Amino acid sequence: MQLTKEEERMLDGEYGYAVKKSMEILSALGDIYGAEKLIKVGSVQIAGVSYHNLGDAGLEYLNGLAKDGRVRVITTLNPAGMDLENWRNLGISEEFAKKQNLVIEAFRKMGIIVSCTCTPYLIGNLPRYREHIAWAESSAVTFANSVIGAMTNREGGPSALAAAFIGKTPLYGLHLEKNRIPDIHVEVNTELKKFSDWGALGYCIGKNANNRISYITGIKEASMEELKSFCASVVTYGSKPLFYIKGITPGSEKYETPKEKITITEEDIKKAYDEINDDIDTIEFVFIGCPHSSIKEISQIAQKLKGKKISPKVEFWVATPRPIKQLSDDRGYTKIIEDAGGKFACDTCVAVAPLKGRFKSLATTSAKACYYSRGHNLMKTKLGSLEQCIDAGVTGKWK
């Protein structure tokens, strides 16, 4: 990869340790993937924020960079391992909180916005169509590429951080138009009846399209929230962080329908539920907000929870970015949800909080949440509609 004079000086250490280390990472990646040069990015989203994932070694690494590293572009953070204010009420230990706060302090020192959300696009880190960005967090990467039409590879934690310190990323992969052409036609031959069906559809397409870019037809309508849920699922069960939905997502109008075709039927959706759902009837934990809830989703939760009581045997969490909780406070949704026995979990999520061993079973509207709760936290899972999840919260049973 060709470096400019200034980039070479960065690599030689003239701009300090964090910049040198970052250039080492970016130039190595550029060489590995055959990038011609580095290009400027408009924003960065960082993953690897939970102390649960980082450990002391990760914390030490971040502290090393925080000594002289300052971000050059708007940079936001993924969820941490806990709600940064309300962690006690959510059962997080003093010891964990102390370490998590040290991680947050390191990021703050680097000049990063402590947003702690997987939906940065809901709270002010919103790229434009075709803007180059360097984002980690697979659901956000997929949303940015597919729903917004921005251009980013699926960055890892350290490479996203490196891009933030340099303000650039190597020009390869999904930053190049030639790598963004859809190569498999996915015909959805069934009606998506409820919200969680989008997660089930993501499961079907992720598993079947493998590492190819889907061109999806047969979908007439989709809300931002449904697309957000689909993005999380399709890249959890598959690996390609880019798809097109004909007539709905940007760029779909300029590509021809690929020749190779797979069809998703009602039977496939049903099978996805069968594979995601465990055979359980007792629910100990209900989690809504993977990816983090929008204000519209919170209004729906409040509407459906109004006047009900969550069972004392169930923990019921609503995860959302903190700025959205402020809107919820103002609208009175927070009070309705908390009066019913629900808890807000800002800054965190079910995939990165230290929950192993706390709950045996989970009900959720998110197919992605099921994957991580099973894998990392050893829970049995149920995927269903918001009504089903609220009912499970009230009765402690899955119907």
Next chain:
Amino acid sequence: MKGRIIFKGEVKGEALVTSQPISFYGGVDPESGILVEKGHELEGKNLKGKILVFPNGKGSTVGSYGIYRMKKNNVAPAGMINKECETIVAVGAIISEIPCVDKIDILQIKTGNTIEIKNNLVNIKK
């Protein structure tokens, strides 16, 4: 054999070889260096101090930190050799300063061989 440098360095050690990809978040215990993924060829094997030979990395983007945690806990592989190195392992090797080479025909290396990595060169001493 001649490959491509991911992170340069010179190291010599015993090869531990697998034909399966490795996930460094969830798949390997960062405290002990033991590979814990159920059903993996190397399940139960300790990666500490080995020249770890595997086709490529897989799984979560937090994997780079997993390699770094192993290094800090003194249980990391001494070197890594890949068929095709991807971002997660590459960044893990760079930040942990573990010599790493890819574009190597890994089928020629057997577990137990003494391996010498010299920047982009890999020598097998059977």
